[in-house]
Amino acid sequence: MVLFPELPFARVANLLSFLFLLMSFLLIIRNSLSAQVRMFAVQSGVLSALAAVVAHFGGSRELFGVAVLFAFIKVIVIPRVLTRAVSKIGIQRAVAPYLGTSVTLGICAGLVVVAFYVMAPVMESNRLPTADGIPLAFAGVLIGFFTTVNRRRALTQILGFLMLENGIFMVALLATYGVPLIVEMGVFLDVLVAVLILEVFVYRIKHNFDSIEVSQMGALRG
Numbered sequence: 001m002v003l004f005p006e007l008p009f010a011r012v013a014n015l016l017s018f019l020f021l022l023m024s025f026l027l028i029i030r031n032s033l034s035a036q037v038r039m040f041a042v043q044s045g046v047l048s049a050l051a052a053v054v055a056h057f058g059g060s061r062e063l064f065g066v067a068v069l070f071a072f073i074k075v076i077v078i079p080r081v082l083t084r085a086v087s088k089i090g091i092q093r094a095v096a097p098y099l100g101t102s103v104t105l106g107i108c109a110g111l112v113v114v115a116f117y118v119m120a121p122v123m124e125s126n127r128l129p130t131a132d133g134i135p136l137a138f139a140g141v142l143i144g145f146f147t148t149v150n151r152r153r154a155l156t157q158i159l160g161f162l163m164l165e166n167g168i169f170m171v172a173l174l175a176t177y178g179v180p181l182i183v184e185m186g187v188f189l190d191v192l193v194a195v196l197i198l199e200v201f202v203y204r205i206k207h208n209f210d211s212i213e214v215s216q217m218g219a220l221r222g
């Protein structure tokens with residue numbers, strides 16, 4: 001049963017998709033690690049709201065459960081874990097990307113163009129009202145991957161990985177109205193465990209080597 005008229009729902013979905021991508025750009029330009037963690041929490045909140053809207057439109061209680069679980073893990077639990085890691089490490093600023101902010105923003109803008117070009121056939125073949133947001137979601141995937149490889153510090157690479165995972169979830173959400181709850185629960189738990197392990201790993205690196213820059217760790221080889 002359709003609970004919302006198609007046109008207003010499509011507009012809401014597109015607006016939330018745009019806000020999701022905007023959060024990716026705002027996260028990139030932040031120099032403070034704690035501010036980046038907060039921006040990730042906001043982005044995850046936008047994505048959980050989008051999942052709830054899609055669940056309401058599609059009449060799917062299962063997808064609504066996914067939205068609630070997503071909000072709990074990605075908006076509350078993981079940001080708290082990352083904030084604790086930032087506090088333990090004692091580094092609040094100096095995100096230290098390989099490329100400067102202006103170059104990074106230019107590349108990310110180019111990735112948005114690539115995403116629209118690649119996803120154009122998908123938009124044309126997909127008749128769901130959320131199809132227009134798919135390129136924005138795929139752009140989030142590309143930006144998350146780029147952020148992961150563009151950061152020097154291990155903690156910010158974790159944030160890039162989480163952005164990438166958010167983008168993948170959003171692509172599945174918009175293209176298929178989500179995946180089964182049991183699958184999403186497994187993915188969320190895997191991500192949560194991975195973040196907990198990486199927190200310990202990053203803290204041990206900082207404790208043993210007094211740095212979490214991957215470039216410096218690479219110089220230790222050989």
